[in-house]
Amino acid sequence: MATPGFDEPRIASGPFANYHLDHAFDEMFDSERQPRKHYRALYDLLLKLPAEEMRRKKQAADVSFLHQGITFTVYGRDEGTERIFPHDLLPRIVTSSEWQTIEKGLTQRITALNMFLRDIYNEGRCLADGVVPREMVYSCKHFRRQMRGVTAPKNIYVAVMGTDLIRLPDGRFVVLEDNLRVPSGVSYMLTSRQVMKRTFPELFQHTDVRPIDHYPEALLTTLRALAPEGRGEPNIVLLTPGVFNSAYFEHTYLARQMGIELVEGRDLVVHDNVVYMRTTGGLRRVDVIYRRVDDDFIDPLAFRSDSILGVAGLFNAYRAGNVTLANALGTGVADDKALYAYVPKLIKYFLGEDPILDNVETFLLTEPAERRHVLAHLEKYVVKAVGESGGYGMLIGPHSTAEQREEFRERIEADPRNYIAQPTLMLSRAPCFFDGRVEPRHIDLRPYILCGDKVTIVPGGLTRVALRSGSLVVNSSQGGGSKDTWVLQ
Amino acid sequence: MLSRVADSLYWMSRYLERAEHTARVLGVQLNLMLEQDPRSSDRRWLRVLGSLGHPGSVTENSDPFTRAQTYALRVITGGIASARENARQVREQISSEMWEHLNRLFHEVRRMESAGLWQSQPLDFLAVIVESSHLVQGVTDSTMNHGEGWQFIQVGRFIERAASIARLLDIYFHEFPAGQPMDAGEHMEWIGLLRSCTAFEAYCKVYTADLRPERVAEFLLLNNEFPHSVRFAADHLQRSLEAINQAAASKRSPRVAKIAGRLSAGLMFTPLEEVVATLAQFFADIQKQCARIHTAIYEVYITYPVEAAIEA
Numbered sequence: 001m002a003t004p005g006f007d008e009p010r011i012a013s014g015p016f017a018n019y020h021l022d023h024a025f026d027e028m029f030d031s032e033r034q035p036r037k038h039y040r041a042l043y044d045l046l047l048k049l050p051a052e053e054m055r056r057k058k059q060a061a062d063v064s065f066l067h068q069g070i071t072f073t074v075y076g077r078d079e080g081t082e083r084i085f086p087h088d089l090l091p092r093i094v095t096s097s098e099w100q101t102i103e104k105g106l107t108q109r110i111t112a113l114n115m116f117l118r119d120i121y122n123e124g125r126c127l128a129d130g131v132v133p134r135e136m137v138y139s140c141k142h143f144r145r146q147m148r149g150v151t152a153p154k155n156i157y158v159a160v161m162g163t164d165l166i167r168l169p170d171g172r173f174v175v176l177e178d179n180l181r182v183p184s185g186v187s188y189m190l191t192s193r194q195v196m197k198r199t200f201p202e203l204f205q206h207t208d209v210r211p212i213d214h215y216p217e218a219l220l221t222t223l224r225a226l227a228p229e230g231r232g233e234p235n236i237v238l239l240t241p242g243v244f245n246s247a248y249f250e251h252t253y254l255a256r257q258m259g260i261e262l263v264e265g266r267d268l269v270v271h272d273n274v275v276y277m278r279t280t281g282g283l284r285r286v287d288v289i290y291r292r293v294d295d296d297f298i299d300p301l302a303f304r305s306d307s308i309l310g311v312a313g314l315f316n317a318y319r320a321g322n323v324t325l326a327n328a329l330g331t332g333v334a335d336d337k338a339l340y341a342y343v344p345k346l347i348k349y350f351l352g353e354d355p356i357l358d359n360v361e362t363f364l365l366t367e368p369a370e371r372r373h374v375l376a377h378l379e380k381y382v383v384k385a386v387g388e389s390g391g392y393g394m395l396i397g398p399h400s401t402a403e404q405r406e407e408f409r410e411r412i413e414a415d416p417r418n419y420i421a422q423p424t425l426m427l428s429r430a431p432c433f434f435d436g437r438v439e440p441r442h443i444d445l446r447p448y449i450l451c452g453d454k455v456t457i458v459p460g461g462l463t464r465v466a467l468r469s470g471s472l473v474v475n476s477s478q479g480g481g482s483k484d485t486w487v488l489q
Numbered sequence: 490m491l492s493r494v495a496d497s498l499y500w501m502s503r504y505l506e507r508a509e510h511t512a513r514v515l516g517v518q519l520n521l522m523l524e525q526d527p528r529s530s531d532r533r534w535l536r537v538l539g540s541l542g543h544p545g546s547v548t549e550n551s552d553p554f555t556r557a558q559t560y561a562l563r564v565i566t567g568g569i570a571s572a573r574e575n576a577r578q579v580r581e582q583i584s585s586e587m588w589e590h591l592n593r594l595f596h597e598v599r600r601m602e603s604a605g606l607w608q609s610q611p612l613d614f615l616a617v618i619v620e621s622s623h624l625v626q627g628v629t630d631s632t633m634n635h636g637e638g639w640q641f642i643q644v645g646r647f648i649e650r651a652a653s654i655a656r657l658l659d660i661y662f663h664e665f666p667a668g669q670p671m672d673a674g675e676h677m678e679w680i681g682l683l684r685s686c687t688a689f690e691a692y693c694k695v696y697t698a699d700l701r702p703e704r705v706a707e708f709l710l711l712n713n714e715f716p717h718s719v720r721f722a723a724d725h726l727q728r729s730l731e732a733i734n735q736a737a738a739s740k741r742s743p744r745v746a747k748i749a750g751r752l753s754a755g756l757m758f759t760p761l762e763e764v765v766a767t768l769a770q771f772f773a774d775i776q777k778q779c780a781r782i783h784t785a786i787y788e789v790y791i792t793y794p795v796e797a798a799i800e801a
Contacts, residue, residue, distance in 0.1 A: 243577055252581040262581065267493050271795050278492040280637065280790040281737035283798040 014047050015054070015438045016431075025169050025428035026440060027092060038095050038488060041206050042431075046090075051436035057199050058089050058433060064195045085188055086481035089433040091196060091203075092443060092463040099459055099487045102165065102173055105357030106447060107455045108347060110161050113180065113334045114451065115350040117157040121147045121330065131349045132342045136366075139417055140339065140386075142181070142332025144295060146302055150319055152328045153226045154453075159326035160219070160290075161449040162186070162462075165357070167428035174358045175343075176425075176444065180327065180335040182292050185462040186448050187250035188482050190215060190257075193460070196484045208489035210459040215448070216257035219290075222452030226324045227287045234287035237261045237277060239268070241293050241309045251292055265293070270313030273320040288324045289314075295329050337386040337420050338364055361423055365416040374421040375412065378405045381421040383412070396472075398424050427472055430483065432465060442466045444474050445485065459487035490737070492791045494579050495641045499786070501575035502645030505591075508568030509622035510653050510685075511541055515561045516615040517684045521677060529674075530554060532664075537561075540660040542653070562607060565618055569598050584632040587625065594621040637736040643729040644786065651722035651752075652779040654686055658709060658719075659772035667702035667765070679705055686717040703765050710764065710771075711756060719775060720756040726782070727753045737790065741797075745785045752778045 021029060028039040035043040046054075065087065094102075119126050120137055127134045137143055162183030164176040193212055197204060220236065227234035240251040242264050255262035267277050268286065276283035291298060297307040302315035317323045333339065341362040344355045363370040363381070374381055378397055385393035395408045412419050429440035447461035463483040464474035474480040518537050522530065534553035543560050551559075573595040576588055597617065601607065606614045626646070633639050661682050665675055679700045683689040686709055695712070696704050712718040727749040734746045752775065764771050 243580065256581065261491060263491065264493065267491050269795050271799055276795075276798075278791075278793075279737070280490045280492055280495050280733065282793070283795065 015051065015436065016046075018437050018439050019431070020440070023169055024426040024440075024442065025167050025171050027167075027428055027430040027443070028440075038093050041203060042090065042093070045203060046431075046438060054089070054433060055436060061087070061089060061195050061199045064198060065191070068191055068194075086467060087188075087192055087195075088441075088465050088467070088481055088483045089199070090431050090438070091200075091484045091486045092430050092445070093207075093486045093488065094445075096488050098173070101356060102447060103457050103459075105173075105175075105355070106161075106163055106449050106457055108351065108353060108356050109163065109175070109178070109343065110158060110449050110451050110455060112343070112347040112350045113161075113178070114155060114157050116346050117328070117331060117334055118151065118155045119350075120333065121150060121157075126346065126349055129349070131345055132339070136339060136342070136417075137333060140333045140336045142295070142330065142336060144330030144333075146315065147328070147330040150328075153228065153321075153324050156226055156326075156451050157328040158331050158334070159222055159226060159451050161451070162446050163449065165445045165447070166360075166425060167445075169426050169428075172358070173445075174360050176360055177337065177340060178335045178343075179446075180331040181294065182327070183446075183448065184247040184250055184292075185446060185482075186215060187253040189448070189460055189462045189485070191253070192482060192484045207486065209486045210489055212458045212460040215458045216254060218450055218456045218458060219254070220258045220260070222450040222456065223288045223290055223324075223326055225452030226326055228321055228324060231287045235261075235277075235285060236288040236290065237263045237286055239263055239265070239289050239291040239293055241265075241297070245292075247292065254290075260290075265308070265310045268311040268314070270311060270317050273313070273317045273322050275311070275314060275317050275323045286323060288326065290326050295332065298325075298329070337362075337384055338366070338417065341420065360425060363421040365412055365419045365421060370421075371412065371416055375409055378409065380424065382424055383408055383419055383421045386418055386420060396424065425472070427466075427474075430463070430465070432467070432483075439469065441469070442472050442474065443483065460485045490637045490641075494582050494638065496791050497575040497579045498582070498638050498641040499645040501572045501579075501591075502642040503649040504568040504572040504575065505622055505625060506646045506649040507653070508565045508572070509619055510650070511561050511564045511568070512615040512618035512622075513687065514541060514657070514685045515557075515565075516612055516619070517681045518557075519611060519615075521681050524677070525674065536660055536664055540657045542656060565615075566598055566602060569595055569618070582638055584628070586628045586632045590621070590625045590628050594618075594625065597621070637733055640729040640732045640736070644726060644733070647722040647726040647729070648779055648782060650717065651719050651726065652776050654709060654717065654719050654722070655772050655775040655779070657682065657685060658706065659769065659776070662702070662706065662768050662772070665702065667706070667768070671700075671702075676700060683709075688715060688717055691715050706765065706768060707761055711761070713757075720753075723749070723753040723756050730782075730786075733790070741789050741793075745782065745789050748778070748782050748785050752782065 019029075021031075021033065028035055028043065030036055065085065116126060126132055127137065158180045160183060162179040162185065164179070165173045166176045167173050189212065223236050224234055227236075236258075237260055238251055238255045238258075240248060240262055242248070245251070252262055261277065263277055269276050269278060269283070271283075275286040275289070277286050293309050296304045298310040299312065299315040300307045300310055301312050303310075314323070314325075315329070318325050318329070340359065341364055344359055347353060347355045363374050365371045365374060374383070378395070379400065381397045383395040383397070395404060397405070408419075427442040427444055430443045431438045432441045443463050443465050445461050445463050447457055450456040450458075463485045465481045465483055466472055466474045466479070467481045468479055471479070514537065518533060522533065525533075531553045534557040537557045538553065538560060541557075541561060541564065543557075573591050576583060576591050580588060601614055601617065629639070629642060633642075661678075665671075665678060671679070679702065680689060682705060683692050688709060692705070692708050695708060708715065708718065710719050713720050713724065715721055727746065730746045730749045734743060755774075755778075759771075
């Protein structure tokens with residue numbers, strides 16, 4: 001770690017001896033180096049508790065994670081493919097008023113995105129009105145022409161959304177990206193709360209933390225609301241790609257918590273456009289599928305024919321309205337990183353409102369002027385491939401070599417539609433616990449938004465942490481961890 | 490219950506039972522070999538191959554001992570790997586304790602294999618398999634809900650047991666026909682047969698150490714209290730299929746329980762004299778019935794045709 005400059009402020013007490021402030025927004029301390037009001041209880045506790053006690057708590061939490069089997073799969077390893085999800089002991093705290101803004105902003109966003117999806121797969125008004133260029137939609141690799149003319153139940157295409165928010169140095173929350181296909185991570189939010197309650201009962205007692213345990217029930221209600229008409233007690237199932245999927249733990253966890261059957265593609269059959277699951281008691285009709293399988297793999301007849309994870313004929317049953325898929329197919333077009341740049345305009349167009357949560361400034365490299373500007377200053381920007389996620393396929397300008405920049409320059413010029421650029425963002429920082437010391441690390445926030453009869457956002461989310469000092473990459477595949485997120489009453 | 494889950498539980502259990510049975514048979518034979526005329530060795534190992542269900546191809550030119558060793562090792566290690574893989578597929582349906590023990594057994598086998606224990610200490614190796622299998626079965630019975638899934642585990646275990654004991658008896662009675670005077674060597678072989686079914690002590694309690702082939706047959710076939718007798722296995726098989734029939738409430742499923750009931754009834758009501766008079770036929774019939782039960786389970790619960798199920 002770099003030695004801090006002489007006049008760089010730091011909090012010089014107890015476990016905070018190494019806690020330096022810089023120009024990133026600090027969740028715990030204000031610019032006067034005083035703990036913010038809502039972090040006061042945690043701050044006092046950290047000063048009071050002996051380092052030994054903190055280590056003990058950390059250990060107890062680790063063991064608890066291991067015993068609950070809260071793991072994720074690391075690909076490409078022969079033995080021990082399951083690892084514990086790295087987590088940090090200290091909660092990230094969000095005030096009630098901050099949460100209100102987030103809640104309103106995300107409700108507005110999912111509403112507009114659902115209207116947008118309905119529109120592009122049906123009338124295409126926003127395309128005709130030139131709000132979004134047609135080629136931007138049709139060239140997106142997640143656009144599904146098979147969905148043309150298909151209307152989702154209650155016009156809800158996205159029933160479950162995970163949106164990544166970051167906090168800028170001025171304290172504003174902004175949207176970094178949306179996940180509209182099969183967002184994951186919610187099981188870590190739920191289980192880490194369980195662990196924290198056991199680890200910090202004293203802190204919970206003195207802090208009004210809003211509960212999140214009702215998420216599975218809220219998800220079930222959302223799925224039930226989307227069942228095909230006339231199916232009184234709908235049979236809802238969770239479709240998983242199987243044990244080898246990195247989120248398999250989450251699939252089993254959610255199925256168990258909701259009390260629904262966890263099925264694989266081979267458990268389902270389609271007959272006369274009706275979906276059934278094979279049980280020992282015979283075939284049982286399926287009404288709603290919470291699917292955690294990507295579009296491409298869901299039906300070998302309609303999409304990739306080499307897929308063995310899906311169900312032949314499922315798409316036709318869906319089109320016939322005999323089964324609901326949540327999320328609908330083709331929702332990925334709205335979380336394309338280039339299309340993201342149009343979301344504020346879409347909110348204005350469909351809802352007539354100004355966006356409550358802003359986007360991050362984004363340069364579309366298909367625009368000649370923007371492309372020229374970015375290419376001239378590559379060292380200042382983060383360049384992302386539009387279809388990638390998980391922190392792959394990125395150029396981080398300030399940390400790049402001339403060679404890497406040259407490579408990206410060529411790639412951008414060859415296929416500008418495939419890339420966007422954003423300024424290097426200073427993610428906010430929060431205190432994290434490292435072997436007796438408290439140090440700041442960069443974080444983001446992914447709340448989970450449910451949309452059925454109404455929009456429900458459980459007060460909390462997955463706070464991801466870049467565990468390496470100075471790093472801005474929070475993805476779990478790239479050395480990121482998580483924190484419990486506390487939203488106050 | 491999902492058909493796939495039932496299928497995995499059934500095979501998890503069958504594979505484990507098969508590995509255990511194979512390990513026990515092999516252990517007994519390795520022991521017997523130590524005290525016997527090396528000239529009879531080939532016949533012994535051909536017999537072992539037959540009793541373990543080796544398809545018996547003539548193209549293999551290695552000696553029967555090597556062939557039996559290779560084959561048994563493959564059945565054991567492959568069986569444990571398959572049992573674990575099946576358990577892994579339905580990880581959330583079984584108890585954590587079951588998974589832990591089965592997983593541990595799998596890794597232990599791999600460790601022992603790579604450490605060369607199979608060559609240096611085969612009896613120790615085999616003992617670990619048998620003990621661990623007992624452990625997994627005990628843990629299963631005491632930590633898992635005795636619902637439909639557990640019943641499928643029972644079915645897998647007992648169908649495998651009934652069929653493999655019948656096959657073992659078949660080979661023995663073919664090799665040492667009953668009613669002929671027994672020499673010391675043969676005496677050892679009959680003890681070996683009982684040991685292969687963990688039945689020596691239990692047999693002695695019923696008939697004393699006075700070994701007679703007809704009694705061995707009676708005990709291993711018809712005893713209703715000994716867990717490694719065919720009758721015991723058939724009774725439990727039928728009971729579990731009956732319970733599954735109740736739980737699944739499938740319109741066609743009485744068929745399976747009926748077929749299983751026939752096997753059980755045959756063992757219960759066929760007079761001993763008749764059994765002894767037609768031993769070979771009787772053994773073959775048991776194996777055939779087990780195969781029929783297996784097919785029926787698949788037809789009714791696992792891979793039934795969609796059309797048939799829709800009309801039902």
